[in-house]
Amino acid sequence: MKTIQVSVVTPDGPVFEGNAKMVSAKAKSGELGILPGHIPLVAPLTISAVRVHDVDGKTQYVAVSGGFIEVRPEKVTILAEAAEIAGDIEVDRARAAKERAEQRLASNKQDSLDAARAEFALKRAMNRIDIATKR
């Protein structure tokens, strides 16, 4: 069966490398499903889970904090500022981050920049918790 090479790269180094028969990701414009031989494509991603369906029929979840996806016929590269494989997520830490973000969000409603940042952090934390429970 044809497979496609997948790598998830962050500034702190590669997070995931492997082969897959399909990759699905959530781009800003909507859900993307990528099979081997896809035309070259670049798209920004939302804070979400990238799902890598590997040859044995198993699905790997990788939490990404935005970034973008670059697709070539034989290779998919995801560049995100932070990414974690579902198995590596520390749920306690994500919960703590979620609480912190919620507190910040509740305490300063006037400062729009800070609020936006807190909301962003909240989204990231919820995404991680979500994915960690799926594994």
Place this chain on the structure above:
Amino acid sequence: MALKDIKARIDSTKKTMQITKAMEMVSAAKLNRAEQNAKSFGPYVDKIQEVVGSIASGSNAKHSMLLTRPVKKTGYFVVTADRGLAGAYNSNILRHVYRTIQERHKSADEYALIVIGKVGVNFFKSRKMSILDSITGVADQPSFAEIKAIASKAVGLYADGTFDELYMYYNHFVSAIQSDLTEKKLLPLTDIAATKSKSSYEYEPSEDEILEVLLPQYAESLIYGALLDAKAAEHASRMTAMRNATDNANELIGQLNLSYNRERQAAITQEITEIVGGVAALE
């Protein structure tokens, strides 16, 4: 000098040498790690550069971060260390930045400073230059999350027009004994190499919207890359400085030992002369 004094100096120099030697070894280990970090960061920035290059070359997409605009205010992003004992590492950068600012600007309204590292912060504070933003206490092996805030702030300040160009100053790591002072124009991103990409991409939804995400991420990654580079250079120059200190201490100990022995000999000779003299007087 009396024998006892020389002995005391030898002992204290030996202790100093032990410390400098330990610091040298610690820095060597940190340098190793820093080089590894820089290596694992490589693929990320290469890939971003490739995609940015292919978009920039293949289209007429215009984004504010790509366009040069009239300069009213210049931003300076200066990377220094938190501690000294690293040879000329900090003073090189600070002297250069200070001189550049004096040459280029007449008033304090024309420039803004963003500083990493305690040494830099103290330097500019003592010269009454206002610092827009700073972070200190960056880990020896910084993670991206740690500098994300200051990097995105720097990029944001450019985007909202606080300054119209941004220069970055840091020491580029060349080898364990050499690092080069580097001045890099970070924003606007004028020097994106229009790479001939193997594949022309489909853009989803559009080039402009991708640039909106991609360019800030690219600029931030450049800042992070520079910081990793600077950290490697810092550890390297601290290692070299400490090795020099150890060598100097060794040399000093040699000299002190020599004069200690000479003094001891002199004392013995004198004692013998006194005894012989005493015996002669008795006869």
